[in-house]
Amino acid sequence: MSVLHRIENGVGWLTMDRPAAMNSLNREMAAAMTAQLRAWRDDPAVRAVVLTGNGRAFCAGADLKQVAEPPVTGEPDFLDVVVGFVDTLRAFPRPVIAAVNGMALAGGLETVMACDLVLAAESAKLGDAHSNFGVFPGAGGAAVLPRKVPVNVARWLLFTGASFTAAQMERFGLVNEVVPDAELAARAQAVGELLAARSPLVLARMKRVVAEAADKPVADALRQELLELRNHQRSHDMREGLLAFAEKRQPVFKGC
Structure with missing residues (x-):
């Protein structure tokens, strides 16, 4: 299993669980999260969703080994599967909270931007990083990032491949709240329960x-x-x- 899920007091927890691979997105993980979000879409027991990762990374981006694989004729390619997940996440009808426990880079940052609210651990770092490997973003890196942060900041992140701290991203407007690492899960649950009590x-x-x-x-x-x-x-x-x-x-x- 590359994804864990549970429901607690109206809050659905979706946890990326490939810590050894820094929760990089592969086909299995993206497909599993898409399927779970679709199942929760019609579940009245889920009033809000928290998305997070296990280990020291939230999500380090796409699994570049799978990105490099040639497509199989007649089957969705890697990009189709990952973009399908991000689109499903963005369109989820109830609030989605990103609990950024560590690095969120490239596809990880695109995943964060598809959420409604962003809570980040003090140690977290966020960046685009596509340019570091000569890869072009395909799930919102270039199109959505300038809508989330000032355009000059977006250009810096996109062009240089650099990452910023959670505190910097809070100042730029992408992160709603920075919390101590040990308090991230509890804070995300508390915010989720607050939203779950709303209509x-x-x-x-x-x-x-x-x-x-x-x-x-x-x-x-x-x-x-x-x-x-x-x-x-x-x-x-x-x-x-x-x-x-x-x-x-x-x-x-x-x-x-």
């Missing part, structure tokens, strides 16, 4: 608008937001939230 429907709708707003003029983005609100007004969760407020109690959200 999964409202979070899914917020996630969709946030993801699409950057590519639209402000007027169009506001129209989309208003349309989502109109639809949300018909939901159980909004009625329950307002009723709970009036009754001074905790709401019980159903995601519908």
Whole structure:
């Protein structure tokens, strides 16, 4: 098994488990994470997801041995499998937290950028690194990184192949919070439980608008937001939230 998974108090934990290979992405790992995310997509018990790695790396990127393998006619190639995983992660309807326990490089950084929130251990380092091996990014390195950090920072990471500390990436806006290494798992679980207590429907709708707003003029983005609100007004969760407020109690959200 290259991927471990469990559910704890509404939080699904997805752990990359190839520590000897620094959790580099291979076909098996990418396919297994894609399958688990798809299974959790329709599981009401999973209200948030935490993605992390075992060992000293979050993910050191793609397994370059598999990148170099010739494609097999009629089968998805390595890039298809890895990009399919990152796309599934990015489109997951509930919040995904990256708990970056160590190095996140190249495909590892692209995986981090596909998550909604990023918590990082103090010792973690993040970088693109594709240029170090003459490899071009294919899952968001060049296209998404300039949307996550200042453009001049993105260029530096892309062109030089350098990596930055978690604290630097927090200053640049990619990392939400830096925590002591020993506290990362507990903090990720706490944030996951906080999100799990929210309406999964409202979070899914917020996630969709946030993801699409950057590519639209402000007027169009506001129209989309208003349309989502109109639809949300018909939901159980909004009625329950307002009723709970009036009754001074905790709401019980159903995601519908």
